[in-house]
Amino acid sequence: MxxxxxxxxxxxxxxxxxxxxxxxxxxxxAALWALSARLAPPLNFRGLGKYRTLExxxxxxxxxxxxxxxxx
Numbered sequence: 001m002x003x004x005x006x007x008x009x010x011x012x013x014x015x016x017x018x019x020x021x022x023x024x025x026x027x028x029x030a031a032l033w034a035l036s037a038r039l040a041p042p043l044n045f046r047g048l049g050k051y052r053t054l055e056x057x058x059x060x061x062x063x064x065x066x067x068x069x070x071x072x
Contacts (some may be wrong), residue, residue, distance in 0.1 A: 043068055 006012040043064065051057040 040068070040071075 006015065009057060010016065049057070049060065
């Protein structure tokens with residue numbers, strides 16, 4: 001993504017991505033978030049995990065990530 005320079009606030013405000021006048025954008029974003037929540041719901045683990053080493057914690061995190069990726 002290139003770096004842009006603006007000489008005034010007006011130039012910068014015209015370049016904003018969120019300045020779109022598309023009124024359906026919020027509804028489309030909400031639908032995308034709902035779809036992503038259905039496809040990959042957040043994992044909520046109860047309790048606190050204790051690890052003896054940082055490597056053990058990293059291995060457990062990788063295992064949880066892979067288990068989540070393999071879920072239907």
